[in-house]
Amino acid sequence: MDLNLRKAILSNISDNDQTQLQATIVDAVNGEEKMLPGLGVLFELIWTQSSEEEKQEMLDALEQGVKQATSS
Known part of the structure; x- marks a missing residue:
């Protein structure tokens, strides 16, 4: 069986509004494990639509978040 998870997720959210x-x-952030793949697809969409400057800002924020999460 050929399952394309990315396409399935995009299909499921294609009509979603911002809310x-x-x-x-x-x-996903609050621990709903089944939502994590969807979060990855959403991040992929953001990443591919972002400028190099925006990508650097995301990487800076991510690095800070990882440091804070692992220092607790």
């Missing part, structure tokens, strides 16, 4: 997309993000 629904935010709910998906919040659910």
